[in-house]
Amino acid sequence: MTSPYRLERRTVLKQFISATTLAMVATSGLLLPQRVLAHWPSDAFTAETVEDVLLALMGQADIAEDNAVTFAVGKPTKLITDGQSVTVEITSSLANIERVAVLVDNNPNPLAMSFDLTSSVMMPLKSRIKIVEGESKVIAVIRAEGKLYKTSRDVRVYAGGNP
Amino acid sequence: MSMLEQDRLRATLRVGHTAVRVLLIHPMTSGRSVNNSPAVSGLHFIQDIRCWRNDEPMLEVKCGSATAENPYFAFRLMEGEIGDKIKVRWVDNMGQKGVVETLVN
Numbered sequence: 001m002t003s004p005y006r007l008e009r010r011t012v013l014k015q016f017i018s019a020t021t022l023a024m025v026a027t028s029g030l031l032l033p034q035r036v037l038a039h040w041p042s043d044a045f046t047a048e049t050v051e052d053v054l055l056a057l058m059g060q061a062d063i064a065e066d067n068a069v070t071f072a073v074g075k076p077t078k079l080i081t082d083g084q085s086v087t088v089e090i091t092s093s094l095a096n097i098e099r100v101a102v103l104v105d106n107n108p109n110p111l112a113m114s115f116d117l118t119s120s121v122m123m124p125l126k127s128r129i130k131i132v133e134g135e136s137k138v139i140a141v142i143r144a145e146g147k148l149y150k151t152s153r154d155v156r157v158y159a160g161g162n163p
Numbered sequence: 164m165s166m167l168e169q170d171r172l173r174a175t176l177r178v179g180h181t182a183v184r185v186l187l188i189h190p191m192t193s194g195r196s197v198n199n200s201p202a203v204s205g206l207h208f209i210q211d212i213r214c215w216r217n218d219e220p221m222l223e224v225k226c227g228s229a230t231a232e233n234p235y236f237a238f239r240l241m242e243g244e245i246g247d248k249i250k251v252r253w254v255d256n257m258g259q260k261g262v263v264e265t266l267v268n
Contacts, residue, residue, distance in 0.1 A: 040210045045227040085231040104229060108195065112229035121222050122180055122239040128231035130193075162195045163229030 045111050050103055050139065053111045057101055058143050066149040068094050071140045073153045083131040083161035086138075091124040094144040102129060106136040107163045133160025170263040174249040181243035181267050183214070185251050186235045193228035208256055209234060215250045216240055243267055 044056035054060070072089040073080075080086055088102055100115040112129040131138065139152040171186040187209060194205035212224040212234070221240055240249075247267040254260045 040225055045225075107229050109227055109229065111227050113227065114225045116223040116225075118221055120216070120219075120241045122241055124237075124239070126235075126237035127224075128235050130229045130231050161229075161231070162193055163227075 041114070044114070046109055047111065048109065050105050050110050053101070053103060054141065054148070057111065057114060058099065058141065058148055060148065063141070063148045063150045065151075067151075068092055069140060069142055069149050069151040071138075071151045071153060073138045073155055078155060080131065080155055080157045082159055083133060083157040084159075085128045085161070086131050086155075086157075087126065087128055088138065088140075089124050089126045090140050090142075092142055092144075092149075094142060094149065097123075097142055097144045099143045100125060101141045102127070103139040103141065104129065104131050104136050104163070105139065106132050106134065108132075109163070110139075112163070130161030130163035131155065131157045132163060133157050170251075170253075170261055172249060172251055172263045172265045174247070174265050174267040176243060176245055176267050177239075180239040180241055181216075181247065181249075182237070182239055183249060184235070184237045185212075185214075185263070186233060187212070187251075187253055187261065187263075188233055189253075189255065191226075191228065191230055191232045191234060206256060209253050210256050212236070212251065212253045215248075216243065217248050218250075 041057055044053050047053045047056055070091045073086060090100060097117050100117065102112045103110040104112055113127060115125055135154065135156050137152045137154055139150060142149045168188060170188055173184045175182045189209050191208045192205050206228060208228040208230065209226050212226065213220065214222040222238060224236060226234060245267055248264060249267060250264045252262045
């Protein structure tokens, strides 16, 4: 007994669902950057994929991959014995850098740290992160003048940290 | 470990910039075991680190639990002079806080 009434109800429901999802996406995209500036961006730090992190932290995921970012991970660079503490150094020739993020794609939560720079801060930025055991990609993303720039390094970690 | 119980901050004037290095003493635990179990009990890590020069905000670092134990940061501030006051404050996810200050030399 599928009456036309029931079918109509389906379509109305579907339209309603797609409309609400669209609205949610639109509001989250518009609201996030401001919320992120205010305090600790928990959305970005609990996200589980690199794309989600970038959307939450930078408000976009379109990347201009660029050699204006240079980036060193660990010493020696490729083979890291201790994943508990890996040195990361980010250098860039870009001007007006607003934000720098360090991500590890295989960590349970990829985002390791995010720097908000004022115009008085100069590169290089240096810090230490934890990386899981095995092969991972360490990614540095820089937002400058509304554009994202990315560089990544493949590393192999023998004794993983527990990030 | 007695040498490492205090946060450390060094700021040195170089040609054209001030080199700042900061070492915070913090366990930075993620609560996960070595095998990346999903449990997050014992999650204890610094979330927010801020740096000022002469009370002017310079840098903000947001950290996740993937920041290494005893977080270390090195960066440069443009120009500067001897005697500038550099201040770093941090707060972790349990609300513990710390402040460390130094003068540029």
